[in-house]
Amino acid sequence: MKRFSVMVKGHVQGVGFRSFVETEASHYNVTGNVRNEDNGQVAIQVQGKETELHSFLETIKQGNRFSSVEELSYTEIDTERNEQDFRTVY
Known part of the structure; x- marks a missing residue:
């Protein structure tokens, strides 16, 4: 189990990108x-099995049809115990 802190640059606000990320998180079973x-x-911030995390990040790099990801960077951080889901923070 690993956890990454990810920053995404580009045209990623106001285009449904967070909803896209949340949907993809459920497909890859990450929290x-x-x-x-x-x-x-x-x-x-995303946590899960390393193979699922890398697949998730590859999908996120592609963006949804309204977004344009220019750069995606991540670093490994400490895991969160007992985290059960993936959510959008407002």
Whole structure:
């Protein structure tokens, strides 16, 4: 089990990107959260099995049909015990 802190740059706010991320998280069986940042980026914390995490990140890089991901970077962080779901933080 691993957890990543992810930053996504590009045209990713106001285009349904957080909803897309939340939907994809359920497909890959990962937990965590997604939120908009004041600087126009989207921040994601995601936790799960390493293979699912990398597949999830590859899908997120593609974006939805309304978004345009210019850059996706991530670092490994400490896992969260007892986290059960993935949610959007407002």
